[in-house]
Amino acid sequence: MAEAVIVEAVRSPVGKRNGGLSGVHPGDLSAQVLNGLVERAGVDPSIVDDVIWGCVMQAGEQALDIARTAVLTAGWPESVPGVTVDRQCGSSQQSVHFAAAGVVAGHYDVVVAGGVESMSRTPMGSSLANGGHPYPEAFRGRYPQTPNQGVGAEMIAEQWGFSRTDLDQFSLGSHEKAAAAQDSGAFDDQIVAIRQTDGAQDAVILKDEGIRRGGTLESIGKIKPAFKEDGVIHAGNSSQISDGSAALLFMSAEKAKSLGLKPLARVHTAVLAGADPVIMLTAPIPATQKALQRSGLSLDEIGVFEVNEAFAPVPMAWLKDIGADEKRLNPNGGAVALGHPLGGSGARIMTTMLYHMRDKGIQYGLQTMCEGGGQANATILELL
Numbered sequence: 001m002a003e004a005v006i007v008e009a010v011r012s013p014v015g016k017r018n019g020g021l022s023g024v025h026p027g028d029l030s031a032q033v034l035n036g037l038v039e040r041a042g043v044d045p046s047i048v049d050d051v052i053w054g055c056v057m058q059a060g061e062q063a064l065d066i067a068r069t070a071v072l073t074a075g076w077p078e079s080v081p082g083v084t085v086d087r088q089c090g091s092s093q094q095s096v097h098f099a100a101a102g103v104v105a106g107h108y109d110v111v112v113a114g115g116v117e118s119m120s121r122t123p124m125g126s127s128l129a130n131g132g133h134p135y136p137e138a139f140r141g142r143y144p145q146t147p148n149q150g151v152g153a154e155m156i157a158e159q160w161g162f163s164r165t166d167l168d169q170f171s172l173g174s175h176e177k178a179a180a181a182q183d184s185g186a187f188d189d190q191i192v193a194i195r196q197t198d199g200a201q202d203a204v205i206l207k208d209e210g211i212r213r214g215g216t217l218e219s220i221g222k223i224k225p226a227f228k229e230d231g232v233i234h235a236g237n238s239s240q241i242s243d244g245s246a247a248l249l250f251m252s253a254e255k256a257k258s259l260g261l262k263p264l265a266r267v268h269t270a271v272l273a274g275a276d277p278v279i280m281l282t283a284p285i286p287a288t289q290k291a292l293q294r295s296g297l298s299l300d301e302i303g304v305f306e307v308n309e310a311f312a313p314v315p316m317a318w319l320k321d322i323g324a325d326e327k328r329l330n331p332n333g334g335a336v337a338l339g340h341p342l343g344g345s346g347a348r349i350m351t352t353m354l355y356h357m358r359d360k361g362i363q364y365g366l367q368t369m370c371e372g373g374g375q376a377n378a379t380i381l382e383l384l
Helices: 026-041 066-073 091-105 137-142 149-160 164-184 253-258 284-295 313-322 342-360
Strands: 004-011 050-054 082-085 110-118 242-252 265-274 304-307 364-371 375-383
Touching: 004 026, 004 091, 004 253, 004 342, 026 066, 026 110, 026 242, 050 066, 050 091, 050 342, 066 082, 082 091, 091 110, 091 242, 091 265, 091 342, 091 375, 110 342, 149 313, 164 313, 242 253, 242 342, 265 284, 284 313, 284 364, 284 375, 304 313, 304 342, 342 364, 342 375
Parallel strands: 050 082, 050 110, 304 364
Antiparallel strands: 004 242, 004 265, 110 242, 265 375, 364 375
């Protein structure tokens, strides 16, 4: 049986809404990341068997299989195919699972997994533009309360007993950690420069744009709740609307050896979990439990945990139930500070986690994220 290894991983900076990356078509944003990936690895893209690309809003500029569009925009050979995946916020983490499974099964020798989302150019809800209800009558009969992520975050805060101050303190900490990581250069190696391609302005984007410095409980406390008049969830303790892309290059260990490439890590364990689709955001908890059980690893053996900060109560509830060391959770900040470009977030988080593992000599890292429909992926990487 083949072993799936990661030989390279890169990401774009994460752009804030209507920021530096808003002038880049998502197909071109993806293409620049793909080219950055093979250039870093020193491989010819003609050897890639497939590009598996996450994207949530597959409408407008992100329609018609953006994976294939990205491959051709990048100038790669027409022989390289591409497929687009939607598992909501976990789309590009699911791309990683599909890529690793394809290598293990012998379907691929070389495959790219990643994703993109330009939320400035293709806003949330774009895929519903033609009308119609996404949930049929039988679904609505089973779940009379229409699923809403923000309301689900409010439900988690209430059920786990988190106050607004608790959530705001966590969010300020995310910005502080992300600012420290950016200032120390921790993100520099993982980021490929993105050149604006639309309009007259010629600019290169190199830094994550969402990090805010100097926030206080007083300043964040002035933001109005977003989903309930007396609620605790607001823009300051939620993930940012963002633009971004990321990609990882997978090979069989045998193929990497034949090309003279040194693997960075391997996919040790990959699992999925489902939970209540109305509260929607709690599945990372059973996904983590399932990953640990299947891996045979103990909680203490995991040196870093990345739990997507879709909303602050998500990683906070995860931490409370799983009992992990808080210092190992999102050590370089999360989506509250860095942003959440939906279909690209799974690969962005994994790239950030992988570089952290490399830089700190951490053997095992676990990543999980909540997803629409009450789902979650969980992935354990092993540093090689």
